[in-house]
Amino acid sequence: MTRVDVALFQIGYGDDESLADRVGRVCEWIREVERPDLIVLPELWAHGGFASSSWTSTAELLDGATVAQLSSVARKMHTWIHAGSIIEKADEGSARGPEDRGLWNTSVLLSPEGHVHTTYRKIHRFGFGEGEPRLLEAGHELALTDLDWGTESTRAGLATCYDLRFPEMFRKLGERGAELVLLPAAWPMPRVEHWQLLGRARALENQCWMLQCNTAGTHSGLEMGGHSQIVAPTGEVIAELGCDEGVLTAQLDLDMVQRVRADFPVLDDRRL
Numbered sequence: 001m002t003r004v005d006v007a008l009f010q011i012g013y014g015d016d017e018s019l020a021d022r023v024g025r026v027c028e029w030i031r032e033v034e035r036p037d038l039i040v041l042p043e044l045w046a047h048g049g050f051a052s053s054s055w056t057s058t059a060e061l062l063d064g065a066t067v068a069q070l071s072s073v074a075r076k077m078h079t080w081i082h083a084g085s086i087i088e089k090a091d092e093g094s095a096r097g098p099e100d101r102g103l104w105n106t107s108v109l110l111s112p113e114g115h116v117h118t119t120y121r122k123i124h125r126f127g128f129g130e131g132e133p134r135l136l137e138a139g140h141e142l143a144l145t146d147l148d149w150g151t152e153s154t155r156a157g158l159a160t161c162y163d164l165r166f167p168e169m170f171r172k173l174g175e176r177g178a179e180l181v182l183l184p185a186a187w188p189m190p191r192v193e194h195w196q197l198l199g200r201a202r203a204l205e206n207q208c209w210m211l212q213c214n215t216a217g218t219h220s221g222l223e224m225g226g227h228s229q230i231v232a233p234t235g236e237v238i239a240e241l242g243c244d245e246g247v248l249t250a251q252l253d254l255d256m257v258q259r260v261r262a263d264f265p266v267l268d269d270r271r272l
């Protein structure tokens with residue numbers, strides 16, 4: 001039986017903490033918890049989910065300071081760390097994307113050896129013409145990987161925040177074998193019920209685990225919604241946080257995906 005311990009860090013922040021201070025604080029905080037098998041952090045927690053006016057100046061390379069510090073934590077703890085997302089800037093001389101911006105909202109999964117294992121550039125940019133669609137390139141590729149736990153492994157799909165509103169993306173991840181989806185976010189408080197409802201829907205309709213890690217606090221004039229949640233392949237929320245900063249821990253029975261799919265084989269009845 002594949003049982004794994006996960007910890008989602010619902011990071012709270014305001015406008016008064018520098019990126020470097022926040023990264024240092026979060027690395028310390030992670031080191032204080034008992035070693036889980038997988039840690040998940042939120043979207044753009046270092047750069048600020050809505051701090052778009054500073055994204056160009058705080059953007060980092062994939063091997064920049066934020067990822068390097070978290071890689072060192074992953075290696076020392078020998079655990080998987082989904083580092084949430086960063087504002088990634090294009091390396092000198094490399095492709096800058098079709099809109100020539102050279103910036104992406106990129107999620108980074110680190111292996112227990114501390115290596116960048118998988119990256120995912122957010123496909124659906126949020127902002128309706130402002131923020132992400134004005135400043136960042138869109139990602140164009142789905143990202144899936146096998147999380148190796150030692151003797152067993154689990155197929156995981158990566159998605160970020162606003163992607164949650166696009167069910168066809170999660171169906172594609174499911175078709176490519178995803179049993180679990182890692183979803184970091186900076187989802188605002190006024191629409192937190194959408195976050196909860198859509199997360200449950202994506203889990204239920206694809207019969208997969210959803211690990212949704214949101215942000216807390218108020219920055220750039222927006223209150224973040226918190227309410228990080230872990231949803232089972234039945235659509236049941238097995239663990240959730242409130243509005244404040246905190247760690248959400250749970251033990252997942254990953255074999256449940258196959259049991260739920262065998263007991264109620266709704267995915268076999270799709271008309272393609």
Ligand SMILES: O=C(O)CCC(=O)C(=O)O
Nearest residue numbers: 126161162186187188191
């Ligand atoms: O869809 C929403 O309501 C929030 C999405 C969002 O904040 C984001 O993708 O950064």
